[in-house]
Amino acid sequence: MRAELFLRLRAEKPLVLNITNFVAMNVAANVLLAAGASPAMACAPEEIADLTAISGALTVNFGTLNAEWVVAMRLAAEAANRAGRPWVFDPVAHQATPYRGTVVAQLLRLRPAIIRANASEIIALAGGQAGAAGPDAGDAVEAAEGAARDLALRLGAVVAVTGAVDFVTDGARACRIAGGSALMPQVTALGCSLTCLVGAFAAVAPGDPFEASVAALAAFAAAGAAAEVGASGPGSFGWRFLDELAALTPAAVAGACVVPA
Ligand SMILES: Nc1ncnc2c1ncn2[C@@H]1O[C@H](COP(=O)(O)OP(=O)(O)OP(=O)(O)O)[C@@H](O)[C@H]1O
Ligand SMILES: Cc1ncsc1CCO
Ligand SMILES: [Mg+2]
DSSP states (O other), X not given: OHHHHHHHHHHHOOEEEEEOOTTHHHHHHHHHHHHTOEEEEOOOHHHHHHHHHXXXXXXXXXXXXXXXXXXXXXXXXXXXXXXXXXXXXEOTTTTSOHHHHHHHXXXXXXXXXXXXXXXXXHHHHTTOOOSOSSSSOOSOGGGGHHHXXXXXXXXXXXXXXXXXXXXXXXXXXXXXEEOOOTTGXXXXXXXXXXXXXXXXXXXXXXXXXXXXXXXXXXXXXXXXXXXXXXXXXXXXXXXXXXXXXXXXXXXXXXXXXXXXX
């Protein structure tokens, strides 16, 4: 299934619309290009619904939030729902401020198909006490697995928690994905970029956001492990990671360590 979705991504090059943060815009566009998708980054409320309607999927990341972007995010999510397109939510550091908390509640009401976040963000989303307030995780993924299952059931969404070993669940099914590299959290916005890649896989997997999420995380795990070989730090890892994403094969995606949980 993962290899098939990866082949479909490469063949169809889906247009993926991303409202993402200033830090991630360039990184994520390059990640999507390397993986084989077609990225569009935008945030103007005036055009966002029209762009959503012509895109295969929408991703929303509120890492560098402001009031105008919130309007665009709501219009885009509503347009995605009208058009029957999946939308993926990355609530970066939503636990940091009351403003983010208000916005996260508004956006969750617009029914994301998939939530992709780190362990601290998922714990806080389920109402728990997170070990970090900023964009970097301060909790292990294992500590967020219960919160992820609860959220998935409560929201009717797939929840993908990332970290050393990722965890994905739709409330009924669940699996863990190992691999990647400890250098990945040392390169900013790789998690944000992964959210965009989840959107790309969701665009070619209509009706199956769980498999789409697993495939995207497996692709990152495979490319991350390969990029670590020969990397001497976060800088060389960054460009090697893009090269490895571009060089990914269906066999490498299928061969990632994905274990039912
Ligand atoms: N210690 C680790 N070992 C292996 N892979 C890791 C490790 N930490 C994170 N990753 C991988 O890095 C990628 C990004 O996940 P991460 O949890 O760091 O996202 P994030 O905290 O949202 O990042 P950002 O907010 O900087 O974009 C995922 O593919 C994840 O599997
Ligand atoms: C560093 C940073 N600050 C806001 S968004 C972002 C990118 C990683 O989430
Ligand atoms: Mg993040």
